[in-house]
Amino acid sequence: MSMEVTAQNFEANAAKALRDPNLRKAMGIISGPMASRRVETARELPEFEALRDEGVKIKNHVLQHIDLYLEKFEQQLTARGGKLHWCRTPREARETVLALCRSRDAKIVTKGKSMVTEEIGLNDFLLEHGITPVETDLGEYIIQLAHEPPSHIIGPALHKTREQIADLFEEHHPDYELNGKKAGTRSTEPQVLVTEARSVLRDTYFRADVGITGANFLIAETGATVIVTNEGNGDLTQSLPKMHIAVSSIEKVIPTLEDLSTILRVLARSATGQEMSCYTTLSCGPKRAEDIDGPEEFHVVLVDNGRSEMLGTALQPLLRCIRCGACMNNCPVYHSVGGHAYGWVYPGPIGAALDPHMIGLETARHLPNASTFCGKCEEVCPMRIPLPDIMRHWRELAHEQQITPPLQRWGIEAWAFAAKHPWLYRLGARVAIAALKLLGKDKGRIASLPLASGWTDGRDFPAPQSADTFMSQYKKRSH
Amino acid sequence: MSSSRDRIFATLRAGLKHTVDDPARPAAVAERIASHPRNLLPQRAQLPHAEQVALFTAKVEALTVTVDSVAGVADVPGRIADYLARHNLPSRLRVAPDPLLQSLPWSERPMLQIDYGGGRSQDLVSVTPAFAAIAETGTLMLQSSSTTPTTLHFVPDHHIVVLKESQVTGTLEEAFQRLRDKLAKSDKDWVENWPRTVNFVTGPSRTADIEGVPVLGAHGPRRLHIVLIADGA
Numbered sequence: 001m002s003m004e005v006t007a008q009n010f011e012a013n014a015a016k017a018l019r020d021p022n023l024r025k026a027m028g029i030i031s032g033p034m035a036s037r038r039v040e041t042a043r044e045l046p047e048f049e050a051l052r053d054e055g056v057k058i059k060n061h062v063l064q065h066i067d068l069y070l071e072k073f074e075q076q077l078t079a080r081g082g083k084l085h086w087c088r089t090p091r092e093a094r095e096t097v098l099a100l101c102r103s104r105d106a107k108i109v110t111k112g113k114s115m116v117t118e119e120i121g122l123n124d125f126l127l128e129h130g131i132t133p134v135e136t137d138l139g140e141y142i143i144q145l146a147h148e149p150p151s152h153i154i155g156p157a158l159h160k161t162r163e164q165i166a167d168l169f170e171e172h173h174p175d176y177e178l179n180g181k182k183a184g185t186r187s188t189e190p191q192v193l194v195t196e197a198r199s200v201l202r203d204t205y206f207r208a209d210v211g212i213t214g215a216n217f218l219i220a221e222t223g224a225t226v227i228v229t230n231e232g233n234g235d236l237t238q239s240l241p242k243m244h245i246a247v248s249s250i251e252k253v254i255p256t257l258e259d260l261s262t263i264l265r266v267l268a269r270s271a272t273g274q275e276m277s278c279y280t281t282l283s284c285g286p287k288r289a290e291d292i293d294g295p296e297e298f299h300v301v302l303v304d305n306g307r308s309e310m311l312g313t314a315l316q317p318l319l320r321c322i323r324c325g326a327c328m329n330n331c332p333v334y335h336s337v338g339g340h341a342y343g344w345v346y347p348g349p350i351g352a353a354l355d356p357h358m359i360g361l362e363t364a365r366h367l368p369n370a371s372t373f374c375g376k377c378e379e380v381c382p383m384r385i386p387l388p389d390i391m392r393h394w395r396e397l398a399h400e401q402q403i404t405p406p407l408q409r410w411g412i413e414a415w416a417f418a419a420k421h422p423w424l425y426r427l428g429a430r431v432a433i434a435a436l437k438l439l440g441k442d443k444g445r446i447a448s449l450p451l452a453s454g455w456t457d458g459r460d461f462p463a464p465q466s467a468d469t470f471m472s473q474y475k476k477r478s479h
Numbered sequence: 480m481s482s483s484r485d486r487i488f489a490t491l492r493a494g495l496k497h498t499v500d501d502p503a504r505p506a507a508v509a510e511r512i513a514s515h516p517r518n519l520l521p522q523r524a525q526l527p528h529a530e531q532v533a534l535f536t537a538k539v540e541a542l543t544v545t546v547d548s549v550a551g552v553a554d555v556p557g558r559i560a561d562y563l564a565r566h567n568l569p570s571r572l573r574v575a576p577d578p579l580l581q582s583l584p585w586s587e588r589p590m591l592q593i594d595y596g597g598g599r600s601q602d603l604v605s606v607t608p609a610f611a612a613i614a615e616t617g618t619l620m621l622q623s624s625s626t627t628p629t630t631l632h633f634v635p636d637h638h639i640v641v642l643k644e645s646q647v648t649g650t651l652e653e654a655f656q657r658l659r660d661k662l663a664k665s666d667k668d669w670v671e672n673w674p675r676t677v678n679f680v681t682g683p684s685r686t687a688d689i690e691g692v693p694v695l696g697a698h699g700p701r702r703l704h705i706v707l708i709a710d711g712a
Contacts (some may be wrong), residue, residue: 029691052520061511064498067491080673086484137699139688155688162690192691194697201698206600209482221512222673232699235633236708239676250487256515261651265521272687275538276616279699280679290625292576292676293597304487311494409645442570442644 004149005359007343010366012338024340026159030152030328031335037273038326038380045275051265057386058259059320063311068321069220069253070302076223080285082298090120093303095244097122097212100299101131104243106209109138112227112234113137114214115153115321116247116303118468119358122212122431133212134204138197145172151339153346154271154460159338160186165359169193173200201233211237211295215248216322217263218300221256224284224301228277235281244295249303250320263322266382267341277328306358314393318354320350320383327387333370342367349377353390361394363402368394502694524615524649525647528710531614535647536707538617542682543695544703552579554590555641555706556626559606562704563591570591573602573635577626580641598634605631605700606639610661611654616681618703620654623676624698638700644710651679 011202017023025389042048062069074084076264085100087093093116101109111133112119123133123144135144139157143150145168152158157165166188172285176196213234215225225246227234254260270276287294294353310316328334328348339347344355344364352371354397356364368391375388398404399412439446445463448456457460466473492499499545536546547558563570574580576595585593598605607627611620619640619645621627632638648654660678662669684699695701 010558017537026690032525033691041593045523046519047519050519053523055678057639058518064495065504065508067488067495067499068505070491072508072512076670082514086482086487088483088486109515136698138686142688155691157688158691165689190692190694193689194686194694195601198696198698202600221515222670222674224677231686231697232633233697235629236698237679239629239633250491256512257655258515258517258652261655262518264651272676274681275678276618276681278683278685279683282677283675284673284677285675287623291623291629293630294623294628298675304490308490308494309493315496316494393678411695454613472539 001350005363006408007342007359007364007367008362010343010370013128013341013343014478017341019338020338020460021166022161024389025161027335030155030158031330034155034273035045035329038270038329039273040271041269041275044464045265048266048269050380051262051282052384055263055266055319055322055450058254058262059383061402062254063251063316063319066250066311068251069255070250072220073218073253075382076220077225077285077300080223082285082300083161083224083303085299087301088304088305090303091307093175093301093305094122094125095118095246096301098126098129098131100243100245100301101126101210104209104297106131107206108132108134108204108209109207110208111137111140111213112229112237113140113156113211114247115150115345115390116214117307118150118250119210120247120303122157122247125361134201134208136201136237137229137231138194138233141197141201142168145169147344149340149349152325152328152348153323153348159340162190166192167168169196175218176200184366196422205236205240206416208237208241209244210245211239211241212247213238215246215252215300216262216267218253218302219249219257219260219282220253222282222284223281225292226260226280226282230274230278232279235279237296238283239279243299244283244286245299245301247301247303249305249307251307254306261339265323267324268324269382270322274444278292310357310417315353315357315390317383317385318357318390320385321350321354322383323350324382326380330338330380332372332374337370342370347444349391353385353387353394356394360404361398361401365394365398368392368398386452392409426469426471433464433469434467436461437467439463503649518612520650520652521615523708524613526614526649527643528647531649532605532644532647532695532707535612535614535617538614539703539705540617540683542672542703544682544705545618546705546707548707548709550709551580552708553584554706555583556585556591558706559639560588562637563604566637568604568637570604572639573598573605573631574625575605575607575631577608583641594612597628598655600634602631602635604637604639606641606689607631609640609646609655610641611652612642612646612676613649613651613679615650618651618679618681620645620658620682621678622674629678632680633684633699635674636696636700637704638680638683639706641706641708643708651666 142157445460660673686697
């Protein structure tokens, strides 16, 4: 019972998204300012490209020794008084977190932003068992009120307009009154809305029995987990309650503090175009005996969920991903359909490459096709993950396993046969050109074409200007 | 039935294929941890110390952090009182019970109410030391300890950091090394003394979760103020 999957409906989801005017506005923010901030801060650091190479080197080194680094991490975490819980499946992870919460008689748990907890469907599970999870990252809080999944891995509510957020706050904070904003009055100013969420959540941080965060990195050298945030909610979540649970996944382990320093230089720049995110926090074990504050217990729930199976396969480079979101910020398909159309936790190019492995190729078969192969995702990926190659790998596999619809498969096979027999290909091209020229008549364009309504419904198809094939025109000109 | 841990490791080791039993692997991992080599360091902060301080100040100011440079520790209470007056704040401070901060001549400012301890919901202004500062990005490095509670860095609306110029370093790597050196001074290995929390703070709390519009003061401090004590003071 992980997050509800709608990836199998990608085509319908996308068609719906394309007609949504609010989404058009939201996507303009991602394709505009968010993408350009990355370019600007990268330009201000002459070593940026070289640092990407260093990051790739670190991650590749880790993947060659991942078992040993995980053992080292476990050993150090345990020596500092933390406890590591290994979980192969989402179900095991949910049950581990629930048991930990119950050991504290928890009623309310605060949550910092964590994509792995989305992956394992933690919130619904806790609710079903009488525990109230409260998302404290502003974007996560907004979509929790709206009962929606995140649409972007670092800006989960970027698909929402300020008007929609004001509506949600009016509905859920009927008694809110502060700083001149009277109960029942409405503002759509981001500053006012942020202040409202801040005051509403303040008390919850202090009341929570358990704080759950994710972890961007696990440092083998010290046994520390690392969160990288901007709002400060993750730090309040993990420093005020008696128990801190960090839910993370096995590929997040890195060797040393020096390696962390290098990867941080590319992470924030790629994600939000900042040089450093506001808060980078290393957490190592529970509070020490002499400390004034901090949690009494520190648990790391380490989720596999199929990641270990990717090692040594064509998917291995995906284990380098640091979840910055640059691939979606720069993807023309994501800009058109938004994150929800992808129908699972990870949208955009990273989702198109990763989701087929995690939820099955049959279910996610459309996602690797949701690409123009423009290559922008690979170009901006700080970890230089060959995302188009991996999508191509899935397309080939879908074809081989006959997951692709028969008509499409036969079409490709017919084309492949013709391409291998030049005389047949030329004959086909000649017939097609003549037919298209006839259809275009004198107008030079075709308003509707059988089997190509996907194109002609939206725009005309250009008719060929000459009845000759490229090869015959080429031959004439070379004389 | 084998444990999840065993099964995860078995799958990982299968994925490593023929390299899994390479005796060089454990040695490579042990060596990397022991020597923790630095990767490429950007040129930006490879500067004489005075220029690192100037770079740090420029970087934090670009993030809306205010910096008040003082000649010596004796000036700190007065400057903090000025800050409170400037922002129309009550004269109550929640202060980290740190030796440097406790030694400040607070009594010269009898209007200030000084209260030592961790962050509580009613605290509006905190005063804390920092462990180091990083010029490259305008970042403060703070650690938890018996005298520096982490909650003071996040709960109050205003966070005032008392920093000495000598604490400014160039890079994250140098700051980490300073912490290792400090922790190694006792009888144990540095890693055994590693604190529960190390915070890197780069500017005040912010969010862009509503339509990508940057807004300060999401959940952590709305304002970050640094009182910077000159070297040799």
